[in-house]
Amino acid sequence: MLAYIIRRILLMIPTLFGIMVINFFIIQAAPGGPVEQIIAQIKGRAVDATVRVSGSAGDTAQSGQRQPGQPGGSTGSDKYRGAQGLDPDFIKQIEKQFGFDKPIHERFVKMMSSYLRFDFGTSYFRDQSIVNLILEKMPVSISLGVWTTLLVYLVSIPLGIAKAVRDGSRFDVVTSGAIIFGYAIPSFLFAVLLIVLFAGGRYFDWFPLRGLWSDQWSGVGWGQRLTSVRFWLDYMWHMTLPIVAMVIGGFATLTMLTKNSFLDEINKHYVLTARAKGLSQNRVLYGHVFRNAMLIVIAGFPSAFIGVLFTGSLLIEIIFSLDGLGLLGFEAAINRDYPVMFASLYAFTLLGLVLGLVGDLIYTVVDPRIDFASRKV
Numbered sequence: 388m389l390a391y392i393i394r395r396i397l398l399m400i401p402t403l404f405g406i407m408v409i410n411f412f413i414i415q416a417a418p419g420g421p422v423e424q425i426i427a428q429i430k431g432r433a434v435d436a437t438v439r440v441s442g443s444a445g446d447t448a449q450s451g452q453r454q455p456g457q458p459g460g461s462t463g464s465d466k467y468r469g470a471q472g473l474d475p476d477f478i479k480q481i482e483k484q485f486g487f488d489k490p491i492h493e494r495f496v497k498m499m500s501s502y503l504r505f506d507f508g509t510s511y512f513r514d515q516s517i518v519n520l521i522l523e524k525m526p527v528s529i530s531l532g533v534w535t536t537l538l539v540y541l542v543s544i545p546l547g548i549a550k551a552v553r554d555g556s557r558f559d560v561v562t563s564g565a566i567i568f569g570y571a572i573p574s575f576l577f578a579v580l581l582i583v584l585f586a587g588g589r590y591f592d593w594f595p596l597r598g599l600w601s602d603q604w605s606g607v608g609w610g611q612r613l614t615s616v617r618f619w620l621d622y623m624w625h626m627t628l629p630i631v632a633m634v635i636g637g638f639a640t641l642t643m644l645t646k647n648s649f650l651d652e653i654n655k656h657y658v659l660t661a662r663a664k665g666l667s668q669n670r671v672l673y674g675h676v677f678r679n680a681m682l683i684v685i686a687g688f689p690s691a692f693i694g695v696l697f698t699g700s701l702l703i704e705i706i707f708s709l710d711g712l713g714l715l716g717f718e719a720a721i722n723r724d725y726p727v728m729f730a731s732l733y734a735f736t737l738l739g740l741v742l743g744l745v746g747d748l749i750y751t752v753v754d755p756r757i758d759f760a761s762r763k764v
Contacts, residue, residue: 547645
């Protein structure tokens with residue numbers, strides 16, 4: 388087992404490195420990088436204090452004019468669309484600020500050497516530590532991911548077992564229709580429907596439309612929040628509609644996976660033998676079938692959790708005004724905030740690889756007959 392774990396950890400290194408290399412060079416080749424974003428803001432007079440460049444070059448760039456004796460701008464602005472009329476020295480200062488004055492391979496090596504120390508740097512456009520940004524958005528994503536995954540598993544596994552036991556019955560047909568309906572309609576459409584029905588859209592105004600909790604808790608410390616029943620009730624009041632929208636659209640696949648896995652095990656000889664010995668239905672299902680049938684369900688848990696936690700909630704966060712990691716990543720991609728994009732990719736890919744290993748190790752808990760020591764990665 389220890390040798391298998393070591394091999395898996397060593398395999399994570401080239402996997403993570405390959406993912407970062409591919410994404411880094413693809414994103415760098417895409418048009419509209421951070422320098423172009425700053426130029427667009429300057430041209431639109433929306434620069435504010437985004438670029439902190441001191442001296443006459445910054446003043447000249449914001450006015451869009453050249454001072455006497457300065458070069459015409461053809462050398463510094465040819466690389467960037469819309470940079471005509473800006474001082475080339477100012478363009479070079481922006482490039483230096485963002486690190487684009489160095490070759491692409493040097494930027495990649497510098498980035499990866501920092502990431503190995505878990506130093507993710509600072510956001511280009513938020514002027515805030517990326518670690519602090521992620522920690523600030525984490526409560527939203529954890530709330531959506533943990534509660535959604537928990538409820539999906541609590542609904543899907545018993546429902547899948549019931550469908551397997553009653554395969555072909557009226558209950559199986561009716562629930563299959565409901566599952567297909569839930570699977571066919573995206574979760575964000577359910578979210579819009581829930582808002583119209585229950586959040587003041589047209590009929591009832593029972594639930595709030597934004598945030599994880601009410602504004603009255605913003606200035607209260609976490610110690611007082613976590614020990615207050617009123618805070619937890621307020622928290623669940625805010626989270627009800629987003630979680631319901633995600634659960635409705637997320638339990639279909641796991642339910643059918645559980646059903647098919649149980650059906651496959653129920654028809655095996657050891658189940659027939661257990662029944663021939665006079666064991667009860669519950670003893671056969673949960674004492675013999677459950678352990679073997681749940682292997683494939685457990686195998687999909689890490690990927691399902693990561694998907695819900697970091698990517699599956701983007702539209703839900705936008706609809707319910709929840710400022711989480713999904714929205715952070717979306718805004719970073721739109722604004723070409725490379726540090727946020729690559730740091731999120733690195734951290735979440737590493738977390739996904741680790742959870743994949745954890746999922747394999749859980750196999751041995753469910754079924755001790757599995758031997759990883761003789762398995763080659």
